[in-house]
Amino acid sequence: MQQYNLAQRYICGLLAVMLLGFASCEKGPDFREFNYPAPVIDGLSPAQGYVGSDVTITGADFGNLTKAVKVYFGGVLADTIRSVEDNKIVVQAPENGVSGVIRVEIFGKADTSGTAFTYLPSAKFIAVSADKAMKGDKLTITGENFGTDIAKVQLFIGANEAQVTSVTSTQIEFVVPDVPSGTVYIVVDGQRLTGSYLMVGMEKLTGTLIGHTGSWSNSPATTIAAAVDGDIATYVDAATASGFVGYDMGVGKAAVIKSVRFVPRNTFGSRMVNGEIRGANDPALSDAVTLYTVTAAPPSGVYTEVAITNTESYRYIYYYAPAGNCNIAAIEFYGNVVEKADPVGKYIWEFLKEGDNEGWVPQQSASWTVSGGALNVTFPQTSGNKRADLAQKTTSPVVVHTGTFPVIAIKMIGKPEGARITFDTNLGSFGNGYNKYATEYAGQNVYYWDMAALSIGAGAPRPNEQLSFTTFQFKIADIPQADPATGYKVEWIRTFESKEKLAAFLGL
Ligand SMILES: [Ca+2]
Numbered sequence: 001m002q003q004y005n006l007a008q009r010y011i012c013g014l015l016a017v018m019l020l021g022f023a024s025c026e027k028g029p030d031f032r033e034f035n036y037p038a039p040v041i042d043g044l045s046p047a048q049g050y051v052g053s054d055v056t057i058t059g060a061d062f063g064n065l066t067k068a069v070k071v072y073f074g075g076v077l078a079d080t081i082r083s084v085e086d087n088k089i090v091v092q093a094p095e096n097g098v099s100g101v102i103r104v105e106i107f108g109k110a111d112t113s114g115t116a117f118t119y120l121p122s123a124k125f126i127a128v129s130a131d132k133a134m135k136g137d138k139l140t141i142t143g144e145n146f147g148t149d150i151a152k153v154q155l156f157i158g159a160n161e162a163q164v165t166s167v168t169s170t171q172i173e174f175v176v177p178d179v180p181s182g183t184v185y186i187v188v189d190g191q192r193l194t195g196s197y198l199m200v201g202m203e204k205l206t207g208t209l210i211g212h213t214g215s216w217s218n219s220p221a222t223t224i225a226a227a228v229d230g231d232i233a234t235y236v237d238a239a240t241a242s243g244f245v246g247y248d249m250g251v252g253k254a255a256v257i258k259s260v261r262f263v264p265r266n267t268f269g270s271r272m273v274n275g276e277i278r279g280a281n282d283p284a285l286s287d288a289v290t291l292y293t294v295t296a297a298p299p300s301g302v303y304t305e306v307a308i309t310n311t312e313s314y315r316y317i318y319y320y321a322p323a324g325n326c327n328i329a330a331i332e333f334y335g336n337v338v339e340k341a342d343p344v345g346k347y348i349w350e351f352l353k354e355g356d357n358e359g360w361v362p363q364q365s366a367s368w369t370v371s372g373g374a375l376n377v378t379f380p381q382t383s384g385n386k387r388a389d390l391a392q393k394t395t396s397p398v399v400v401h402t403g404t405f406p407v408i409a410i411k412m413i414g415k416p417e418g419a420r421i422t423f424d425t426n427l428g429s430f431g432n433g434y435n436k437y438a439t440e441y442a443g444q445n446v447y448y449w450d451m452a453a454l455s456i457g458a459g460a461p462r463p464n465e466q467l468s469f470t471t472f473q474f475k476i477a478d479i480p481q482a483d484p485a486t487g488y489k490v491e492w493i494r495t496f497e498s499k500e501k502l503a504a505f506l507g508l
Pocket residue numbers: 226227228229230231232233234235329330
């Protein structure tokens with residue numbers, strides 16, 4: 001009866017196709033209702049596998065309605081049927097399935113496999129030995145049931161395969177290739193397991209520590225050094241509400257930050273809210289750019305990691321806290337160091353580091369100190385006119401460019417009233433005389449020379465030209481004995497692209 005019914009169906013279907021509807025199927029009253037045959041299982045492949053493995057069941061009379069097919073692994077219904085053909089079902093071994101025979105049920109009719117399907121212990125991904133690595137680094141994945149056959153193990157970082165160097169049941173070792181960062185995946189004997197995100201090609205950024213001075217109640221334990229001591233129990237506690245801590249990458253260098261991680265002072269996470277990760281290229285940090293702002297209190301006792309999307313490079317990288325005494329227990333910057341030479345003619349001489357005159361040497365045997373952010377010069381003369389020139393001795397030659405950085409400015413506090421200041425070079429003085437500086441920013445104690453517009457010595461101005469000077473000095477002379485000035489202070493000497501850039505730097 002069943003076989004006859006099936007044959008009828010096939011013949012009808014065949015006729016319908018062949019005759020394109022010119023013939024209709026004659027069916028007796030006995031055959032009007034659908035009457036499915038019972039499925040028949042012939043075999044399983046593979047006979048063993050893992051949770052999630054695809055198992056192919058061969059046989060007959062499976063129909064083609066995926067939704068009608070139910071497959072049980074040891075009595076547990078599989079939730080994913082990949083495909084159904086009349087003689088083949090592909091099904092995923094369910095997570096809670098049990099080793100044993102497989103049962104296929106279609107519209108209430110069923111068959112059971114003659115052989116059992118055996119669940120193998122599934123591989124488990126526990127951890128990667130690092131979350132940041134450089135190409136060529138050897139890393140280890142720990143886990144379970146990796147087997148011992150290296151040929152059955154593949155490892156990917158994102159879409160890119162990495163070379164597996166050894167496999168044991170609980171460890172896979174691999175070499176980090178030169179590929180972009182990505183999620184680590186392993187495929188163990190067909191099992192695809194997802195691990196953690198691996199940042200590739202970035203290093204921990206370090207440099208000279210920069211930041212606010214001092215600490216709350218002058219505690220030696222809570223200076224800026226506490227942020228980078230690798231100990232999350234120690235913390236920074238600034239003497240004032242705002243503060244900052246980070247690194248100067250050094251002369252000719254800059255950092256592209258890709259990631260920052262930090263820990264707040266224990267139980268004071270709220271004090272980091274509105275704190276910023278910043279980058280700057282000016283030693284005065286006047287051109288600082290905010291790379292990230294902390295918007296929620298980070299948890300205590302653990303690192304919170306944030307990605308930085310800005311791809312510019314900065315010589316100075318730091319955490320800035322507008323309030324909360326810069327309470328931070330740890331900060332680490334990750335990314336890449338790049339070479340970043342200043343453009344020709346750009347100079348920034350600052351006197352921020354105690355004792356460092358940045359090559360500017362007071363002449364006429366004047367005594368000097370660098371402290372309080374200034375080069376402090378004391379005139380040596382005990383009678384007659386006073387004088388103490390300021391000459392650049394370390395950078396030689398000084399190469400200026402009157403096209404790109406034509407303005408040179410000096411911030412001098414307490415410029416002696418009667419001083420004659422000559423900006424002098426081995427090619428002659430700019431403006432060919434003394435006091436050829438512009439005075440429009442004298443209110444800010446800033447005096448500047450436009451090197452493109454002024455003559456050099458008796459010659460003509462030399463605009464838009466690269467000029468090399470072996471003598472580069474400010475003659476600060478002819479101060480009458482009666483002038484009460486005993487010296488002067490210089491906070492900085494800088495070149496600028498234009499007068500407007502100077503004004504902007506001055507906040508005007
Ligand atoms: Ca610390």
